Amino acid sequence: MANDYVFNDQLPVAPLKIAALESCRVLAGKVNDHIVDFRRNDIEELKRREADLHYRGYDVDSYLLSCGCPRFGSGEAKGIIKESVRGTDIFAMVDITNYSISYTVNGYTNHMSPDDHFQDLKRIIGACSATAHRVNVIMPFLYESRQHKRSKRESLDCAMALEELTAMGVSNIITFDAHDPRVQNAIPLHGFDNFMPTYQFVKAFLRHYPNLPIDKDHLMVISPDEGAMDRAVYLANNLSVDMGMFYKRRDYSRVVGGRNPIVAHEFLGASV
Template identity: 20%
Template sequence: MSREMKLFSISNERPLALKIAENLGVSLCKMSLQRFSDGEVKVSIEESVRGKNCYLLQSMNRNVNERMMELLIMIDALKRASAHQITVVMPYYGYSRQNQKARCREPITAKLVADLISRAGATRLISVDLYAAQIQGFFDIPIDHISAVPLITEELLKKYGDKDTVIVAPDHKGVGRARRVAEKMQKPIAILNRKSYPYEKEIINIIGEVRGKTAIVVDDIIDTGLRAMTSAEKLLEAGALEVIACATHAVLVGDAAKRLADSKLKEIIVTDAIDIPLEKQFDRLEIISIGAALASAISGVQENRSLHPLF
């Protein structure tokens, strides 16, 4: 017998949570969040979850440490309320960039986060376009790693499929992602050869031909916007006709939105895996929703169906 689904979002007004709920045909469950004067968080679940399959949406974008504590406290509350299963839906995985020891005496914080989520009581994780696929192996619970790349590629095909286009990896690490888009669009790829950390903003040269083409830079995260901006400048200097940037996660810290709005990029295409407040939205920013994809992942888990089409 299928157990009842309960969908929670710690911030109940999040647009993505409401889109997921709409696609699933359910309402967000009632809960309250209280903050004490010293910053402590208290969660109250305002309906029964005993024996239910609970899905908890929380993305680690702004104030990542605060959001992490909210998530862990909510998982603990669900566990103590006798939920049958607790699936964390984390579109953007916080601390994902700290997934290996690059130098001596460094932590692997992405693994620590995985341990915290598992030990708190989560029984499954759904995430979108992890910074490093190896993070899947950090968990001892099942993890469903879905991708927004097909949605972004579909949008790129509509707008630029009939143009003389080249798909650009912003660095060597992004070649795999760029190749997936290039194969789907049947376009060539190019690679921006950047200097190593901490000088990665400097581009040594471009591997591949971009002159006279529409260049589409495919990334996973747009954080400060500097990489997208410097990519556009270098590609235009090399003769590209126009440059489009796209990414799954628009973190947009600090003045990143203004930097992108003032840049030479023709368009920036991102998803709503991270909520983008109105003050950070601008004319050339297009936001594609992954609400339907995440709803499909949740219903697939709920009904024990394969999620292969979403990978």
Template identity: 40%
Template sequence: MTASPNNQEIIAPSSDYQGYLLEPFGPIGIIAHTANEAFVRQVNDILYEKRLKRKNEHINPYVDSAGYLRKDYLIQSQIVRFTTGEGKVTLNQTVRGHDLFIITDVLSHQATFPIFSEAHRTSPDDHFRDLLRIIMAASGKARRINVIMPFLYEGRQDNRHARESLDCAAMLQQLYQLGVANLIIFDPHDPRIVNAVPLMGIEMPKSAFKAISTLIAVNPSLKIDRDSMMVVSPDESGIPRAIFYSSLMGAPLGVFYRHRDYSVSVEGEHPIKELRFLGEPIEGRDVLIIDDMINSGKTMINTATVMHENGAKDIYCIAPFGLFTNGIGAMQEAVEKGIIKQVLCTNLIYRKPELLNAPWFVDVNMTPFVARLIDAINVDESLGALINPSCKISDLLNQIRIGELFE
């Protein structure tokens, strides 16, 4: 509080304000450049419902501003392929002055396009080049460009061994140089990738709250306490991720240590010579195996097998991204043998129909969360509580422990 020249007091604005009272940066525009348009349509519809409610309640003066409430926030775009495999992007609607959100799924591999009259399956490299084309088409017109890339392209190539390329750092710098203001990625392989572009806004929300709440919803009899459950990291690199779950759920932590043969490389990975477990006795406990992704499924299955052989009760595999690059056959077999009970992954990436139809697979719906992120970023709301869901998870588990689960 300060005094003005005419002795009138000037009251400093309160720091206790709600994000939805802030002024939008610009009208929202959403571009879905991958084949995952159903996901983006759901995000659009949820965002519309949120803003419609605010407009009906006239919750702030900005609800009447141009472009704040629209039935359709999607900006139509077209990717044209030449017969050589080269391409170009055309935006079919104006993006001038918009706060643009490009939602991309670099793992969406069901689409194909012809190269010299032969079908070519769209790869992550192709998707990334198309993303760059969209950014270049919108540059200088959109007021701000934000990219939502749930699975970080080249995120596993975050450091260098011997003469390897630094693909992740190069990719991030390229986005920054093209004018991307914010990059939103979920559960990255290593959060230290932000050091590659210290001047670009990178947000890394967790899928943990939705994973835990979904697990509880589909398994209401699951006991979450120190004596009934254990959280396990399948490798040493995933320990911080497992600690997050373990600490909030009050369950002991177990860790697998992988002794690798670094003199050999098979399909880009060094084979595991020995698997060692560090932790409390497993017998009679439900086990949550936490990882950042299920690639082929081999790591999850090997880990679960050791747990099962040591007397674990029910085993649940939780990962934000279920890639299943070699199909679901091995996981199906593990379920049929009673080794694994359920697998929970988000809908942030493309999932094959065979995976979605598997009775042991649980799809964790992240569309409300993505819509909430877009809504918050558009008004430059603080994202702290959204990025780190610790309080929400603690509240949820406390409600369960006292037997009163509220919405």
């Protein structure tokens, strides 16, 4: 079935290439398959209207870029792209929370941390930013997003990471449900898109529990802390159910492990 619309007289910025790091290859494969089908249907619709989209690299079998980050015996790595990206629009995809990938350091097995994934992302950007028309980063979980503000003598890691990426030539950064989207203030002149996957969450939830009755007698939305209140309020209002939340009562007279210990979890709301 052809798409309901076409981009009338509007060409893409440049030929598309998806630079999927090992941590995000499965998701990137699904994105690639969707774009391939989408654009082929687009071509069919344009031909039906006696028009054609003459554009280099618009309709190809795959938009995935052949790239990788091999490591030396010392554990150090390098970014390699195995095809030309001159004049292309690069979308680098990385999942910094994929802990399943391991590598060897001096004979020891080491699982990749968010820092390792972020370094690999910078290696791929460094390998292609000089010749690519534009570089974009898709990071489903924003790197260091929990360290988004300074409360004591602390480093602002998320802001530094965003500034580091833009300094390397990244034009746009795309993430989902950032811990605090106000971190984009660190890069006000660059693109920062924070998409909320609320609809996808509800759809997956209802598909997994198809017989779940959505009413006040059978369902209640509970926020685990104050930080998730906005999300819980949004879900409760749209599903027309009750809402509650947990409040973490802390002992501010002591510091254990760099933070004030939690004394108790107090539940606020109607009876479950």
